[in-house]
Amino acid sequence: MQTRTAVLHAVGDPISVETLDLSAPRAGEVRVRIRAAGVCHSDWHLISGATQHPLPAALGHEGAGEVVAVGPGVTRLQVGDSVSLNWAPACGECFYCLHDSPCLCDAYLEPIWAGVMLDGTPRYALAGQPVYHYCGLGCFSDYVVVPVQSCVLLDPRVPASVAALIGCAVTTGVGAVLNTAQVRPGSSVAIFGAGGVGMSMVLGAKLAGAARIIVVDRVAQKGEFATSLGDPFRACRRRRHRRDSRADRRARGGLRVRGGGVSGGAGSVSGRGAPGRHDRAGGAGADGQQHQSAGGGVDASGETVKGSYYGSAHPPRDFPFLASLYLDGLLDLDSLITRTYRLEEINSAYTEMLAGSVVRSVVLFE
Ligand SMILES: [Zn+2]
Numbered sequence: 141m142q143t144r145t146a147v148l149h150a151v152g153d154p155i156s157v158e159t160l161d162l163s164a165p166r167a168g169e170v171r172v173r174i175r176a177a178g179v180c181h182s183d184w185h186l187i188s189g190a191t192q193h194p195l196p197a198a199l200g201h202e203g204a205g206e207v208v209a210v211g212p213g214v215t216r217l218q219v220g221d222s223v224s225l226n227w228a229p230a231c232g233e234c235f236y237c238l239h240d241s242p243c244l245c246d247a248y249l250e251p252i253w254a255g256v257m258l259d260g261t262p263r264y265a266l267a268g269q270p271v272y273h274y275c276g277l278g279c280f281s282d283y284v285v286v287p288v289q290s291c292v293l294l295d296p297r298v299p300a301s302v303a304a305l306i307g308c309a310v311t312t313g314v315g316a317v318l319n320t321a322q323v324r325p326g327s328s329v330a331i332f333g334a335g336g337v338g339m340s341m342v343l344g345a346k347l348a349g350a351a352r353i354i355v356v357d358r359v360a361q362k363g364e365f366a367t368s369l370g371d372p373f374r375a376c377r378r379r380r381h382r383r384d385s386r387a388d389r390r391a392r393g394g395l396r397v398r399g400g401g402v403s404g405g406a407g408s409v410s411g412r413g414a415p416g417r418h419d420r421a422g423g424a425g426a427d428g429q430q431h432q433s434a435g436g437g438v439d440a441s442g443e444t445v446k447g448s449y450y451g452s453a454h455p456p457r458d459f460p461f462l463a464s465l466y467l468d469g470l471l472d473l474d475s476l477i478t479r480t481y482r483l484e485e486i487n488s489a490y491t492e493m494l495a496g497s498v499v500r501s502v503v504l505f506e
């Protein structure tokens with residue numbers, strides 16, 4: 141079949157919307173009709189050349205939609221199921237999978253960075269030549285074929301735009317707070333970079349009952365936006381402030397969460413036992429970039445430094461959990477979506493993302 145897809149042909153080129161050939165799902169794969177796909181900064185790293193990737197590439201790695209065909213051997217999903225796409229199709233058997241770190245799974249990292257399915261081949265083609273899948277997905281497209289492990293069944297009451305964001309920004313950001321940093325009630329949290337991942341961290345920190353959240357971004361308007369994000373624990377925190385304001389001012393158990401702009405793999409985290417001491421935070425994003433902050437003396441301070449890849453998540457466990465928090469009104473994911481586009485407007489979507497005029501935008505499909 142054929143599908144409209146956002147394709148990058150060469151570094152520095154504008155994105156072009158092409159009609160590609162899409163092969164039928166093979167064993168262990170499904171075809172998904174995409175309903176929404178988030179505009180994440182990680183795709184931009186391919187355009188800028190910061191991430192090396194086989195080209196031409198179908199962009200988009202934060203998607204959700206409906207299963208429309210299943211390949212041989214697929215029993216876990218059926219046509220009509222609502223799914224959010226997971227760019228970490230873990231094997232479930234390797235050392236990392238068996239130690240609750242499926243996002244670090246050995247089996248999927250090599251194929252997805254080669255832009256292919258788990259069997260080593262792509263499903264997209266243009267004029268008989270392969271087009272590679274970014275993050276094993278390439279979901280700025282009417283249809284994708286992906287491994288069944290890349291699909292997480294979600295409650296169909298979750299809107300597609302929200303389900304898409306759960307596939308990357310929300311899991312990366314909320315996961316960095318809940319899974320990686322394990323922020324406790326009363327903590328202070330500093331978040332550097334207030335895009336879709338950083339704002340998801342804000343929501344996660346509020347959910348965790350953080351007493352103080354500091355958001356740092358070059359766009360001042362983002363600070364106002366951060367304070368307006370949903371806060372189900374506000375009343376609870378006000379009561380605690382009255383009871384224990386002095387302890388709150390000391391910012392006990394302070395945590396520093398570095399994220400935002402690196403998207404897919406955002407979230408280097410440094411916990412600190414006492415304010416005013418030097419610290420260091422470092423980690424690698426999904427794009428393999430290294431991130432360092434100034435300072436030193438980790439050994440002398442007793443600080444802990446942790447990297448967070450995809451929010452240290454277990455997507456089949458965490459996507460439905462995050463969706464249930466959303467449906468229960470505890471995680472205001474609608475508030476993250478500040479603009480929607482059609483696929484033909486994909487270049488404008490990236491221009492406005494780079495200008496900092498949106499928190500998260502989403503491409504909606506018919
Ligand atoms: Zn594995």
Ligand SMILES: [Zn+2]
Nearest residue numbers: 180308403404
């Ligand atoms: Zn992403």
